[in-house]
Amino acid sequence: MTILHLLDLIGVGVFAVSGALAAGRKHLDLFGVVVIALVTAIGGGTIRDVLLDRHPIFWISNTAYLAVILAATALTIVWVRVREPPFAALPVADALGLALFAISGAQIAERMVLPSTVVVMMGTITGVAGGMIRDVLTNDIPLVLRKGTLYASTAIVGIAVYLMLRSAGVTPNLSSALGMLTVIVLRFTSIIWGLSLPVFKVEEAESRKQ
Amino acid sequence: MTILHLLDLIGVGVFAVSGALAAGRKHLDLFGVVVIALVTAIGGGTIRDVLLDRHPIFWISNTAYLAVILAATALTIVWVRVREPPFAALPVADALGLALFAISGAQIAERMVLPSTVVVMMGTITGVAGGMIRDVLTNDIPLVLRKGTLYASTAIVGIAVYLMLRSAGVTPNLSSALGMLTVIVLRFTSIIWGLSLPVFKVEEAESRKQ
Amino acid sequence: MTILHLLDLIGVGVFAVSGALAAGRKHLDLFGVVVIALVTAIGGGTIRDVLLDRHPIFWISNTAYLAVILAATALTIVWVRVREPPFAALPVADALGLALFAISGAQIAERMVLPSTVVVMMGTITGVAGGMIRDVLTNDIPLVLRKGTLYASTAIVGIAVYLMLRSAGVTPNLSSALGMLTVIVLRFTSIIWGLSLPVFKVEEAESRKQ
Numbered sequence: 001m002t003i004l005h006l007l008d009l010i011g012v013g014v015f016a017v018s019g020a021l022a023a024g025r026k027h028l029d030l031f032g033v034v035v036i037a038l039v040t041a042i043g044g045g046t047i048r049d050v051l052l053d054r055h056p057i058f059w060i061s062n063t064a065y066l067a068v069i070l071a072a073t074a075l076t077i078v079w080v081r082v083r084e085p086p087f088a089a090l091p092v093a094d095a096l097g098l099a100l101f102a103i104s105g106a107q108i109a110e111r112m113v114l115p116s117t118v119v120v121m122m123g124t125i126t127g128v129a130g131g132m133i134r135d136v137l138t139n140d141i142p143l144v145l146r147k148g149t150l151y152a153s154t155a156i157v158g159i160a161v162y163l164m165l166r167s168a169g170v171t172p173n174l175s176s177a178l179g180m181l182t183v184i185v186l187r188f189t190s191i192i193w194g195l196s197l198p199v200f201k202v203e204e205a206e207s208r209k210q
Numbered sequence: 211m212t213i214l215h216l217l218d219l220i221g222v223g224v225f226a227v228s229g230a231l232a233a234g235r236k237h238l239d240l241f242g243v244v245v246i247a248l249v250t251a252i253g254g255g256t257i258r259d260v261l262l263d264r265h266p267i268f269w270i271s272n273t274a275y276l277a278v279i280l281a282a283t284a285l286t287i288v289w290v291r292v293r294e295p296p297f298a299a300l301p302v303a304d305a306l307g308l309a310l311f312a313i314s315g316a317q318i319a320e321r322m323v324l325p326s327t328v329v330v331m332m333g334t335i336t337g338v339a340g341g342m343i344r345d346v347l348t349n350d351i352p353l354v355l356r357k358g359t360l361y362a363s364t365a366i367v368g369i370a371v372y373l374m375l376r377s378a379g380v381t382p383n384l385s386s387a388l389g390m391l392t393v394i395v396l397r398f399t400s401i402i403w404g405l406s407l408p409v410f411k412v413e414e415a416e417s418r419k420q
Numbered sequence: 421m422t423i424l425h426l427l428d429l430i431g432v433g434v435f436a437v438s439g440a441l442a443a444g445r446k447h448l449d450l451f452g453v454v455v456i457a458l459v460t461a462i463g464g465g466t467i468r469d470v471l472l473d474r475h476p477i478f479w480i481s482n483t484a485y486l487a488v489i490l491a492a493t494a495l496t497i498v499w500v501r502v503r504e505p506p507f508a509a510l511p512v513a514d515a516l517g518l519a520l521f522a523i524s525g526a527q528i529a530e531r532m533v534l535p536s537t538v539v540v541m542m543g544t545i546t547g548v549a550g551g552m553i554r555d556v557l558t559n560d561i562p563l564v565l566r567k568g569t570l571y572a573s574t575a576i577v578g579i580a581v582y583l584m585l586r587s588a589g590v591t592p593n594l595s596s597a598l599g600m601l602t603v604i605v606l607r608f609t610s611i612i613w614g615l616s617l618p619v620f621k622v623e624e625a626e627s628r629k630q
Binding site for chain 2: 440441443444445446447448449450451452453455456466470473475476477479480483486487497500505556557558559
């Protein structure tokens with residue numbers, strides 16, 4: 001319980017840092033930086049809670065999340081003034097955050113006895129929706145939708161591993177750990193080897209274009 | 211009951227195809243294609259259910275919707291590899307989907323005994339919000355907001371026809387059928403004759419520009 | 421009670437005008453103008469109500485809001501045909517709307533006995549989220565996130581003033597009035613003197629760019 005909660009807070013902090021750095025790249029003002037850090041960190045879990053009608057929403061019932069986000073954002077701003085942005089550490093932290101959010105989001109849906117497809121969707125939404133809102137607000141096509149390294153797909157596979165282990169009778173803790181490990185290993189394999197999903201291209205004949 | 215549900219599944223499948231094709235035009239990867247197909251197909255109904263506090267949300271309580279969307283997306287991807295994309299069939303299918311979603315969304319709000327303005331809004335949201343999220347995620351100004359053929363307006367008129375027939379004592383089934391027919395006929399009339407709503411232009415004097 | 425409700429309706433009308441003018445600048449069609457006016461006016465309060473699980477949502481339980489928005493939009497369209505758009509009056513009206521929404525949103529969260537950080541977030545969301553959705557739909561980076569005059573920050577300070585007065589035992593009405601006044605005064609001070617928050621810039625070394 002306390003370990004999962006601690007991991008969750010780490011995930012929120014990590015995503016806040018990645019959101020703050022993304023906002024800095026777009027030269028937003030300080031309020032913009034806080035907003036982007038907030039939506040990146042709590043966006044996915046908030047959509048999950050609204051869709052599943054879980055109230056009060058996680059960051060309303062426990063304000064430690066907001067405190068962690070504000071502290072992480074402030075630290076990022078101060079850090080960048082005096083040192084190089086932690087770009088090298090970011091993919092590691094982000095993979096950890098993705099793994100944590102995907103599995104914890106899936107567990108929440110699983111405890112509500114929902115079908116597997118919905119469990120996979122909720123875990124994936126928890127892991128990637130915050131980053132999607134961040135990209136929409138900074139006026140980009142969300143990174144996770146574009147060709148790149150495997151990202152959301154690693155969350156889906158990790159959740160599937162978790163669900164299979166659970167249905168095979170493995171304990172929740174071990175299943176969670178192995179599910180998260182799957183996400184992290186797949187994510188790094190994909191970054192190192194440059195793996196990506198195929199792109200779907202639809203070319204319209206010139207004459208058909210609007 | 212079963213006919214309305216079948217029509218609803220057809221509407222979901224049709225919108226998934228249109229979402230998948232839109233994602234293909236933007237050269238998204240396979241995960242991106244599935245996400246855009248999903249939000250296009252279930253986005254409007256999901257916002258309606260959240261606003262009306264209807265839980266569990268339609269695709270959580272009935273996973274046939276997700277299955278239809280995944281199948282429609284897979285079929286679209288395979289189809290485009292071997293044949294021309296079904297651009298000619300798409301407007302027909304899309305008009306059908308719009309008509310189905312607008313009237314079924316309005317009926318849901320009507321059964322909750324809400325005011326007519328709210329019923330019209332919920333039907334319109336169900337019909338057009340999925341496409342709007344699709345356009346925002348692929349970084350466009352939503353198509354339904356821009357000058358073009360009549361789209362959302364046909365849904366509004368169809369819902370109004372439905373509501374007037376209902377208040378005149380016509381049976382729900384006949385009112386629904388005539389409401390949907392109104393949407394479809396108006397949509398095709400608008401496509402064939404190039405009808406559109408007037409554009410609202412505000413020109414700022416140069417000196418006033420920020 | 422009736423004064424607060426009247427002020428709320430004025431705020432909704434003001435934001436509808438600002439949304440309609442923004443849509444006109446993007447040359448949207450009439451449906452697009454109504455949609456942008458609607459989301460600008462009710463977007464923030466709707467997100468607040470969904471996050472706080474307050475149902476029915478304010479504009480569903482009281483359709484006066486929708487009527488005011490439609491009337492304000494129609495008036496804006498007619499006005500722009502015959503006269504200069506009311507650009508000079510807009511900042512005044514917008515500052516009033518922001519002040520009203522921020523304090524009334526905070527009060528709603530306060531009455532639910534939520535922590536201060538959540539109260540500040542709900543007030544800020546109520547005040548600025550509608551404008552953010554407006555900007556996303558018209559394909560801009562939201563204005564409130566970019567460097568400019570102080571906007572969201574004035575709402576945050578106003579809410580903080582309100583909360584401090586309340587905890588010091590000042591009556592709700594007087595605290596509200598002083599909170600709103602703080603927002604309005606700060607907003608105009610910032611416009612007149614060109615005050616803005618510092619920008620957070622993260623520059624990636626060329627070699628690190630993706």
